[in-house]
Structures are given as C-alpha cells and as structure tokens.
Amino acid sequence: MPDLDLMKTLTQKTDSKIIMLVMDGIGGLPREPGGPTELEAASTPNLDRLASEAMVGLVDPVGVGITPGSGPGHLGLFGYDPLQYLIGRGVLESVGIGLELTSDDVAARGNFCTVDAGGIITDRRAGRIPTEECARMVGLIDDIILPGVELIVKPVRDYRFALVLRAPGLSAELNETDPQKVGAEPLSVGPLDGSPEAGRTADLVNQWLDQVRERIKDESPANMVTLRGWSKEPGLPGFEEVYKLKAAALAVYPMYKGLATLVGMTLIPGLNDLQDQLAALKKEWDSFDFFFFHYKYTDSRGEDGDFDAKVKEIETVDKIIPTIVDQKPDVLIVTGDHSTPAILKSHSWHPVPVLLWAPATGRANPDVTGFNESQCLKGALGQFRGTDLMALATAYAGKQAKYGA
C-alpha cells in the first residue's frame, strides 16, 4: 500500500479538481433478510447514473473487520493510515470548534457533571445541559489563571467543553478524571508515565480543577467537571505537502471541520446546510484543488436506528448531485467514513460503497447500474483499504508521476 512519503514524491501540482463527498455512515444492511439496504431502498437516480458512468467498489476505511470511529474513518479516506496516526479525543474536540492547536498544546475533552454535597457524581452529564447552558458555565471558569501556562476553555455542545493548556514542556500522559460511573468522586489527575513533564502537567490540571470546583459548586445542575481524552496535536503532514492539493473543507459539524484542519485543509466558515455547502463549492471553486464535502445526517439517522429516515437523507443528497457535477470536477468521489446500518444503530465494520467518477480517464463498470452495496460488489475498484483512495483520486486527476523509470 502506498504511504505518505511515496505520495509526496509522486504527486505534482496540476489544475485538476477533486471533490470528495463523504456521506457519513452511508453503508447499511437489509432491514429484513433478503430485503434492500438503505442505499438499495433509496431512490437515487443521480447517484445511479454516476455509478453506471464511474467506477465503484468497496472501501475498508481502517481495515477488514474493523469498525472505524469518525476520526480514524476520515483519516483513512484522507490517506493517513489510522493504525499509524492516532488522534486523541481532546484534540478532536478542540480543533472541531475551530481552535488552532500548536505543538505546545495539551487538550482534553471536558464534561460538565453533577456531584452531591459529598462530591460524589450523581449525573455524569449534568442532565445533558443544552449548549447555551454549557456556554454560561464555561463563562464561569474561562478566566482561571495558572502560573506559566495559557488556558483555553470553550463550550462544544450540550454538556461538553474543550480545555487546552498551552506551555512548553507539557505532557498528555495523564489519566482521565471521569470514573465512568455515578456513585464515585471525579479522580484527580496523575502522570501515566514517570516523566517530570507529566507530573508538572498533572499538578497544573489539579490546581485548575480545585479552582473550578470552588467557582461552580453552588451551580445547578452542573456543578463539577470531568476531563478525558488527553492528547497533543499529532503533527500530520499536510494535504498540500503530500498531494500538492490546496484543500477546502465544506463541513457543518465541528468534528469534521477539526479532522480537516488536522490534515491542513482550509475551513470555509459559516456553512449550516447543504445549500451553504453548494454555494461555497461554487464560490471557492477557483481557489482550491480539493473539496472535502461532508454530510452528517445519513450517519445520524443510522445511529437512531431509523431505516426510513436514513433512506430519506440519502435521497436528499442524491438531489444535489447534479449541482456538484455541474462544477465539472476531474474526479468526484462519493463514499462514507464507515457504515452505520440502521438495524445495528451504530458504526459497523462493513465495507463502504465508494464511487469514483473521472470523466476524462475513467472507465465504466459494464455491469453496474446503481450505487449501493450489491452493485459496488461488482465494481471495477474492487475492495480496498481507505488509505488507497487518495492514491486513486490523485492518479485519476492526473496528479501522479510514474514510479521509477
């Protein structure tokens, strides 16, 4: 399998344009034995026509039999081996709300929780307080000062917030403070290794937690916090360095914006729905070579276990395909970061349908008439690992030099 160093040496700057449309959690399963999957049940004339003109296949975003989280799933599609590049939850949450992390930063995902008078957790999510209440609570603790370290505290969504400590010589080798159950106190932070860096960072975090406790102890329902997913910015080589692609991220949800920034994509701000994304695609067309276009709700309805609603979301995306095609991309990819079969109500390990449409250099699948799991089984692309997708995309976009003489 090609790796990033190989890609760096082979890819070259061209005028060609690539669009990667990620329908989150798109892969599915039949609701009843012998029945159609979500994609098979959906009416998708536009995707079906593309499939008949394109090459289709199945992609394993992480590996055969592995159920990808959103982070590893996207990294795989972007060509970064998720088994090699690990991204902590703290970093994901932070970049997801637009924080630009530096190599000095240590990030955690924070949860507001409820504790009783004795400090025992009675609700790990403080009744799932709404985002506005989360923002108010963050306002009570975002001006805490510690010596020698810059602190950033930002609300994320519902009961979740991001905490970043910025100073040279910090370590993310820290234990989480969430005891993972009610009826116990939040843990204090300690170093996971014996390093002085982790010891010093743990001391700083514990001082911060003491001040947080003091400031919000009389609030309700949230009156304490837990911290999880300690991590540092992974320092991934950027899309431009690896693929010679100036890349734009057209995403609505923080998590996917965050993933895009980690690989050096430019976030197009202020996008709230598909129409915004389409308008941005048009507006930014001349400024970028690669467009990551993310749609969340196929996954959301799969996670809800709502087969019919997922079918509807698929049909919603199908309707915008002509507008995307109107841009005349050199390569258009349609796939997902993992499967989310409604009958499983969760991400799954099933390989994900993928479509690669490259009008200039592609070839049609003679037997393929639609875009779904059973059609993709017959596809010219076969079944392959996620990390191979960008190699294919750049090849079909004419961006790759010959390997060797």
Next chain:
Amino acid sequence: MPDLDLMKTLTQKTDSKIIMLVMDGIGGLPREPGGPTELEAASTPNLDRLASEAMVGLVDPVGVGITPGSGPGHLGLFGYDPLQYLIGRGVLESVGIGLELTSDDVAARGNFCTVDAGGIITDRRAGRIPTEECARMVGLIDDIILPGVELIVKPVRDYRFALVLRAPGLSAELNETDPQKVGAEPLSVGPLDGSPEAGRTADLVNQWLDQVRERIKDESPANMVTLRGWSKEPGLPGFEEVYKLKAAALAVYPMYKGLATLVGMTLIPGLNDLQDQLAALKKEWDSFDFFFFHYKYTDSRGEDGDFDAKVKEIETVDKIIPTIVDQKPDVLIVTGDHSTPAILKSHSWHPVPVLLWAPATGRANPDVTGFNESQCLKGALGQFRGTDLMALATAYAGKQAKYGA
C-alpha cells in the same frame, strides 16, 4: 491489516459463539479443462444454502501465490501472521503427539535411517518402517541419560519420532544432521550462531547421538537416526488474550490438535470421527465461545490424487452441516487451511473458498447460489488474507469495539 495487538485492544468478552469448520485442503481445480472442481462436482445442498444466506469469498491463508503448509495455513486462519510467527517442525511434531512443551524445551523431528558398516546412509527413511517398528526402536533409546537435561523421545508415525531436550538455557540454533542424500554420513550437530547456549546444546545432542549409534547399530533396517527442524515453543499470545474467546479444538489428528494448543485452545480428548466431533460440539457448547472443528480427509484424498474420493469427503461433511447449524452459532465459518487440488496431489497456492454465515448481522450475496471456487469469486467478502478472517469473525460476532472516536 489488523494485528494481534490491535485485536487485543478491540475485542471484548460476549456471550456469542463462533464455529470455524476447517475442511483441510478444501480448494481444488477442474480435473479436465472446463470441468468442475471437487467442490463444484460435489452435491452440497447444505453448504449451498448456507452460501446463499451467508457471505462468501476467497482466502489466502499465508499470502497470494504462497502454498501453505498445515502449520502456517492454520496459524493464518487463527489470525497469527504465519510470516511473523514461525513454528519449527520439531515443535509441530511434538505438540502433535500430545507433548506439552515448556519454554525450556528444544524439540527436533527425528528420522530413523539405515547406514552401512562405514556409517554411510543407504536409506534416509529406513525403508519407511511402520509405526509399530518405530515404537520398538524408540523403546531402545528412550532411556538414554545425559547430565542436567531431561530427554523425551516419542514415536510419531512410520520412521518419524520426536526428540525434546528440556533444561534451562538450551538453544535451537543448531544445524540439521540429515545430509539430504544417501551416500553421506549423518552430520554432527553444531551451533548456527556463536552462542554458548547453542554450543552446549550441540554438545549434549552429539553425546546423545553417540549413545544412540551404539545402542541400535546392530538393528535392521533402522540402525541410525537423523535430526531436523530444531525449534522452541513459539510462545504465541493465546486466543483468550487476543480475542477474549475461550476456544475448544475438535480435532482428530495430532498435528491439528498441536496447532490448536499452541494458540491456547483446549483440546477435547477422545475424538475419533465426525460423530464424536459433533457430540463434543453439543456437549461443550456452553463451556466455550469458539470451536475449531477440523476435518482431515478432504486433504488426504486430494494428496492421493483421487478426485472422486475427495468429492465424496466433501459430501460427507455437507451432511453434518445441519447438525452444526442447529447449535445456532452467531458466526459459522467454513473454509480450509489451503487448497489441495486432486490433479496436483499436493497442497497448492490457490486461494481457498470461505463462507461466513452470521444470521444477525450479515447480508446475503445476491448472486451467490453455492459454495465453491467460482461462486466464491463473486462473494461479498472478496479475496483477503487469512489473518483478516478472525477480525471478521469477531466483528460479526459483536465482539469488537469501535476503533477510535
């Protein structure tokens, strides 16, 4: 590709049950151009129905174009990369006859041979003496005593026996003593590396060989031995540690029992035929999570070059499928450790048909109507390496956590 360390972190204990039915050497080839393979010629209504309800594909137990021995073939199916985990022939022979090896042991495969008055080998297999004669010969040399080392000598089959030296600080870095031709003397043993451990072990083995020579020099036809396949117990991480599976081995032949014990499976003793194996499957159902069910004779008849007899063996196994399905496994896998086409009379490199039936979370191959090489080509599982099979099995059994957030 997922490795064992990743599997260890992702798999979790559940109540689900997995059966892996290995039809040894199941893959085949047409007897005449355009004709059916053994699987295609066989009447297998039960396997065909499973295939239509299951997912099928083709597995390369070791790698594309590699002809697996039984050891590497099975290790691959069990998820242990056979290119990474090497098991010496001495260890295989020893565990195959039920010896429980320790990390102190060095094992060799021994051959009885015939030498002339000058010590020159005239028959490397002593006329392929029968197993009973082998046992008698072993009785002449199994009480040799060497200082500081426990010696175990056991007959295996025909002219073959197993030798184990048990003591701390021994090494298996020794040359073989079989000159691989007649007309030469057996070699003496020396260290392959410069280590004192190998030197000491070589001295011990040479002392043992001197005593053997003295004891059997007047016997006939076997009057000397050669030693091959020096090896140590490989210390594989166990099935329970890697997959959280308590595994039982339902095998008749020593070699496969031995392989199963190397990955920590529990041997169910006293099994002599399919009916014993089926009874044990039923009896032990509640005590284990994973059942390795091995059938030897498909391979044996392939090795014989007897196409029709191999077809009959396939049909014999097909008849027991309903009884296996009656146990209601969450995942049932049917495959082989390699192909043994009757026309080749040997193991071969051809990928092996595989069937993965998971009623709860699988999906049918829409175009698949049977279990054989040409149907499996169209299968939803595609073609994959043996080491991915257990990742799929545990995923479909609901035993795997999501990878990453």
